[in-house]
Each structure stands twice: as C-alpha cells, then as structure tokens.
Amino acid sequence: MENAVQSLDGGGVFCEPCALAIGIFDAVHKGHQHVLNAAKDFAAKNGAKAFVLTFYPHPSKVLGGEKAGGCPLIYPADVRAELLLDFGMDGVFFKDFTPEFASKTPEEFFGFLMEKFPNLKCVATGENFRFGVRASADVKVLKELAGGSGVETISVCGVLDGGNFVSSTRLRKALQDGDMQSFYEMSGRNYFCRGRVEGGRKLGRTIGFPTLNLKAFGECKPKFGVYASRLQNLDTKEIFCGVSNVGVNPTVGECAPVLETNTFDFPDFGEGANIKVELLKFLRGEKKFASINDLKAQIAVDKENANKFFRVCGC
Ligand SMILES: Cc1cc2nc3c(=O)[nH]c(=O)nc-3n(C[C@H](O)[C@H](O)[C@H](O)COP(=O)(O)O)c2cc1C
Ligand SMILES: Nc1ncnc2c1ncn2[C@@H]1O[C@H](COP(=O)(O)OP(=O)(O)O)[C@@H](O)[C@H]1O
Secondary structure (H helix, E strand, O other): OOOOEEEOOOOOOOOOOEEEEEOOOOOOOHHHHHHHHHHHHHHHHHOOEEEEEEEEOOHHHHHOOOOOOOOOOOOOHHHHHHHHHHOOOOEEEEEEOOHHHHOOOHHHHHHHHHHHOOOEEEEEEEOOOOEOHHHOEOHHHHHHHHHHOOOEEEEEOOOEEOOEEOOHHHHHHHHHHOOHHHHHHHHOOOEEEEEEOEOOOOOHHHHOOOOEEEOOOOOOOOOOEEEEEEEEEOOOOOEEEEEEEEEOOHHHOOOOOEEEEEEOOOOOOOOOOEEEEEEEEEEEEOOOOOOHHHHHHHHHHHHHHHHHHHHHHOO
16 A cells, blocks of 8 residues: 555545554554554455554544543554554554444444445454444444445454453553653553754753653643653654753743753754653642742753663663
C-alpha cells in the first residue's frame, strides 16, 4: 500500500485481503497489543494484510463521556498511527467518529466494513468490544454478522496488570498521577512526547539551565512537575539523559503547558530539531518559587536527584 495511514472518509475502497483490528488504541497498551497480534497472526497464516480501523476523535467526545468533555487522548492521532505501524501493522485507517457514524445499526456498521474492505477475512477485537448505535452490539452479534459474509472473528480475552484489566483509562490515571512505572508496565514503553523543538523565552540559559522545549502533547497531560528523562535526537539517534519540567512555569509568569528538558551534556542542536523525550521517573511537583534564585537552587537539586536515578537505573 502506498500510504500506510489513510482516511476512510474519502471514496476509497481497499481491496486487499485483510484482517482488521478495530478500536481506539490510544497508547497501544498491552491489551491492544494482544488484539493487534491476533490480527497479525491471522494475516500471516492467511496471506492477508494486518490492518487497523481506528477512530478520531474519541467516541466519548461525540457521545458525551467524562462529564461531557470526552476522554482526553494520551497521544495525538499521528503518534497513535506511528505506534501501530511500529508494532508491525501493515496499514492504519482513520474513520471520523461523527454522530451519524455513531447512529449506525450493528448491521449498517458491518455493511460499512464490507463496503470499505470487500476482501475482509477477519475482524479482531477484545472480548469487551461493543459497536453500533448506543453500543448495542457485542462480539456475539459481530460473529453472527461476520459469519454471514464468511468473515472470521477473533475476540481476545482481556489482559490484566496487577489483577485488573489494562485500559487506556488506567494509563490516563497513571500519567496524571506521575506514576511512570505503572504507565510503563501497562503499555510496554515509557510515556513520551515527540516533535520539533520550539523556542521559549530564552530565560533558561540566563539562569544556567538551558532547555529544549516541546509543546506537542496529547490531550491528557502528565502530572505537572519534574522528571528524570531521556531525550533522543530523532535525526541523529543520539541519546541524552536529563531532567524535564512539565508545566506552566508559574515562577516566571504562566505560559501554555510545555515540556522543557535540560540535558546533562549540552547538545549542539536547538530550535527545529526533531526530538523525543521519555519521562522516566516523577521527582517532584511544579511549584511557584518566591524568586528566580530559589528556582535555580531547586533545579540544581532536581539535576542531582535525576543523576541519582540514572546512576541506579542507567540512561
Ligand atoms: C528541572 C527543571 C525544573 C523546573 N521547575 C520549575 C518549577 O518548579 N516552577 C517553575 O515555575 N518553573 C520551573 N521550571 C521552568 C523554568 O521556569 C523555565 O525553565 C525557565 O523559566 C526558562 O524558560 P524558557 O525555556 O522559556 O527560557 C523548571 C525547569 C527545569 C529545567
Ligand atoms: N485489557 C485488554 N485486553 C484485551 N483487549 C483489550 C483490552 N483493552 C482493550 N481491548 C480491546 O482492544 C481494542 C481497542 O480498545 P479501545 O477501543 O482502545 O478500548 P480501551 O479504551 O478500553 O482500551 C478493542 O477491540 C478492545 O476490546
């Protein structure tokens, strides 16, 4: 396929034999990976492609969840697509989740799949997957509808962590609590933010702690505060250990949320560089200091605490 990430809202029809994993897949956690593996295994055994059908925005934004504001997504849609492709999926298809789409009956939903993927061989979901108007249909209905068209269904059992199902909701909570270890355990990778370095107020260098700044967060932000972090230049692949602050800089006048990283070795790249920052361990909450000098003294302590973390855990 020429372009591995496509919209299902154009007129396109995708005729290759395929297994389709269906869901939101925010953060592509271990439960999601179980579903994706089922699609990949089926595809490998049956000479088919392993595709993903995912939705944007989160259905709760349209249907009114999380006190009507909808679920805040952990990663932007482009990062979600990248994670799915990195996992080995052959293609990712985004469908606009609109009120009209949400009101499709289960039969219409399945009809839509067959229209867009006329050579559909298999649908893979979790056993708790629901679809159709008011989430009225479950995997049993999916099996009946699919069977009528000779399409196989696989509904994988839930993946647990610490006795509870892994879910994007638990990942959001871990992120908002600064519990980076749980985030890692449930998703299989560190939380990260990636994008182009943006200019700041250039104040950091005047206080002895220059920072590389990223603003490309998902909707769900990590707990504001200081983290031991790892920064990678995605063009050169160089890796630097450092200390990051996520927040709004209350000491120097509030700004829009930003992830600022001070690396232990000063890299020779800056604004415009394509970087990825992983948040490894939460060290303390963001604070409003009485003076810039107090902030400076605290950042020196933060660097030492991050260093202690790296001495034990490595970079
Ligand atoms: C390790 C670290 C910890 C920080 N902690 C705080 C904090 O607790 N409160 C705060 O207002 N700003 C904090 N900052 C942000 C600084 O205010 C900010 O880096 C500085 O003002 C430079 O901003 P600039 O990049 O726009 O030049 C921290 C920055 C770093 C690197
Ligand atoms: N812990 C889990 N174990 C197995 N499958 C899961 C798990 N969590 C979600 N799934 C399945 O993965 C697919 C994508 O899930 P998604 O729509 O993103 O739901 P959630 O927000 O609950 O993670 C769905 O088919 C869903 O049933």
